[in-house]
Amino acid sequence: MINQATLDFIRQHQDDDVRKLAFLGSKYPDVDMPFALDQIRGRKMARVKLPRWAEIDGIIYPPHISMEQCSSEQTAQYKAELAARLLGLGVLTSADAEKSKDADNSKICEFAGEREVASKFARNEDTSEKQQILTNAVDNVNEIKEETSEGSFSDEIEFVDLTGGFGVDFSYIAARLGVKSMYVERQAHLCETAKENFERLGLKNAIVKNGDGVEVLHTITSDQTRSLLKTSHRLKLIFIDPARRDDAGNKVVSLQDCTPDVTQLQDEMLAKADYVIIKLSPMLDWHRAVSELSHVREVHIVSVNNECKELLLVLSAQEEAPLRVFCVNDDQHFGFYDSHEAAVSIVKADEVDGYLYEPNASLMKAGCFGDICQHYGVKMLAKNSHLFSSQELVADFPGRTFRINTISSFNKKELKRQLAGIVKANVAIRNFPLSVPELRKRLKLKDGGDNYIFATTLSDESHVLIIGTK
Structure with missing residues (x-):
């Protein structure tokens, strides 16, 4: 108290x-x-x-490390729209977002829900009606009439978060789905915090369960004498966010080293839910993660402000479909099927001109360089340079775009001529033998300004500086 x-x-x-x-x-x-x-x-x-949470008095915040690790409002909303689309609910459009004062994040949410996925669940207007939580600040939290409750499953529960944590992801997903949902967390103090916060947020139909998520998963059974669920129907969705640090606090990069080990739980989760969303570290190799799991239908690489934040895997045993990869960075998005590898187009060294493109963090993580060439009509400078160019501007390229002003070799006289008048610049390297500090020292340039210099390698193995502006 x-x-x-x-x-x-x-x-x-x-x-x-x-x-x-x-x-x-x-x-x-x-x-x-x-x-x-x-x-x-x-x-x-x-x-x-979490700006909407900050607007509400009485929200209880966890220690600093938990606040650093919890999802942001933007990524939580993305997962909520993804879950809604999987379950066959309507997409939250820009108009909906405007009404809910959520226009800033509407683009990323629309992309999460843009692809139609077959689902046997029709929308239930009684349970999926849009909620007030997190879209409008609660006017008077004391007027909440239905409290979150502790206890066992009921026959209404359709969504379970097995690793509740601070409860950010759970609260957004549960509110968006509008179905009775269960939050499971091993730490008692987090459960108490979650219960208080869900009430403050106006989240109804949420059950807080203090327990081990794996043990709770085991209790979900169609055996009427043993099941806490007390029904033979399957859950619609299970969400799990395995811990990505070992006992010593070190980050792990292998799926099997996470806790709990989802490779050991996947069959049981798929037997008990129509869809499973697994949230993973962006440090993990998504190709390896997919190979270690069965029935992966979608991969979502989510970045915010060009920083890769989350790797989401969607599993379902309901249908066979080619693997779809979604690359998201704020309002930039790109999707491709992983069933084929598109050929990479390489531009000739003497034809680099016009515009230079740097893919965003999600595209770099995906490694879909051939698909980028094919979709946007651009060419890569060299196999390992991961920079692209085109003669004409590609306005919707998902990344940063620069107008190429000049290209210089490392000949001292040419460098002096091409850099004349430039005293500071933003320097980056791609497939280049020097580090940024080493290159900046050699060029004698200060950091910043309107000029951008990319040191890279072209298709003929020549090292060049591409100088441009946004």
């Missing part, structure tokens, strides 16, 4: 420097200082990462 002194302290110091507040413990003996500092720090982070 949080005492009034702690609540008052949080309210009075919500915008203050947490590092300075940490030294005031002796001055406020009645204040639970560690908890208060977590709340002040957490809300500051939420203003950027």
